[in-house]
Amino acid sequence: MPVYGKLPQPHKNQENSMPQTEKDFLKHYRASDYPAPLVTVDMAIFTVLDDQLCVLLVKRAQHPAKGQWALPGGFINLEEDKDLQATAHRKLKEKTGVDAPYLEQVITSGNASRDPRGWSVTIAYFALIANDNNDLIADHSSEEVTWKPISSVESLAFDHLELLAQCHQRLRSKVHYTALPVHLLPATFTLVELQTIFEIILGNKVEKKAFRRRIIDADIIEETGEMRAGVTRPAKLYRPKNNGGNHYFSRAIEGGR
């Protein structure tokens, strides 16, 4: 990998007057001397509540777009965040108290008009958290925070509606060929529960036998040995195996029923 500490090979005088070492160059370099866009990280944090796919929204307490609903997010803390993922984790923790859910970078949106403060760039992530963590929502910043069913979200600040659409789309398409939704369930779950989550995200029914074959054959979950009692036949409980829902199927799941 690149080594920054060392000087570049002394180039005998090229373009200009005298050669400059990288060290010299950096000594006089001031990032703030150059115009730069604003940079933020925004997140679509998904969970399933009451059989609906929901996303966490905050009502903006500050200008710009004050009073509008928006995806949680904010500026990178250049001192504390070691990388973009850390910024995302920090924001997630601030809003939900949850620490290490599934987190995936989706898209970076940047243009001159999406934020009235000027040229701005935002890196959008989506996160999946289990619905047994829902009550953990904290409320630091006197902002209003809420879960909204994704189907009921009609407008958001900035271009957040578009970002949300992209995140939702990414989630939906990955559900066709991965087992991502396990991250939306608590530590143990039944196959029917898992199937229901798939159906909620896909927006259509999934054929039971095909679904179970697929999940079992993929060897991504294992029986806990426990059963979930109910009003009828009890169901086996499962937990994610080795690499959770990060299995890729070579064929897509699609229709059914």
Added chain:
Amino acid sequence: MPVYGKLPQPHKNQENSMPQTEKDFLKHYRASDYPAPLVTVDMAIFTVLDDQLCVLLVKRAQHPAKGQWALPGGFINLEEDKDLQATAHRKLKEKTGVDAPYLEQVITSGNASRDPRGWSVTIAYFALIANDNNDLIADHSSEEVTWKPISSVESLAFDHLELLAQCHQRLRSKVHYTALPVHLLPATFTLVELQTIFEIILGNKVEKKAFRRRIIDADIIEETGEMRAGVTRPAKLYRPKNNGGNHYFSRAIEGGR
């Protein structure tokens, strides 16, 4: 370590005193008052030359990392680029003269250490261009520019090797379930040529019949009516249809001899 021009200006107590309109807020807002990361756009521009997948590299003429090979890229021009994609297109045009190839955003990398100038963010794109455009490489900035077989790239400036790996990976995985490689071929091509490109990217052979069935059934290319003469049986020429290589298959292509 990173040097920032100014410390963050403490907001003068707004909430408490009097309400402020967004207009007022914006009037006094100066983006440059806040520390912000550097933001660049970098690209992996792919083509196939001499039966090898190649990527365009430039030798850096300026500090930092002067003299090292890097992916082409650079800062956003806040005045001229209307969005990130425009920056990418501009960079692509500068280096290759090509204007509208296939372009896809891959990943955004940002952390405190990837650039010695400080906290920096880069948005990485990959582009596919046809190998009949190869000669169009311009050389504006007295930088050295070259096509390197991807297998021979062992080190690059900054974290560009990692970015390249991500772009390469994205390309390879999409080749399993899309017809992206048509963008790497000239306007007309034979099925065998197309298959060869697939094989080069995948790094393994593809079964002829399965490949042809897949492409033909997908209805993404059409016969031109012309034939390509050769030393043996002439081959039908095809051109991309409606939406080029942007078709998604529901099953992956994989192995075969």
Added chain:
DNA sequence: GACATATAGTGGCTCACAGCCACTTATATG
């Protein structure tokens, strides 16, 4: 305890499509 009911879970068929491989077709060349 017998039975109804409801959900969990299985057996076993069909169908689409990737992999396989031998076969046919069309051209250049000696």
Added chain:
DNA sequence: CATATAAGTGGCTGTGAGCCACTATATGTC
């Protein structure tokens, strides 16, 4: 005209999704 070589096809096998009827196991009611 025979041969070599690459283009292109026929037709089988295997995998895994879709389908749907069937069995299994609990609760609730009488």
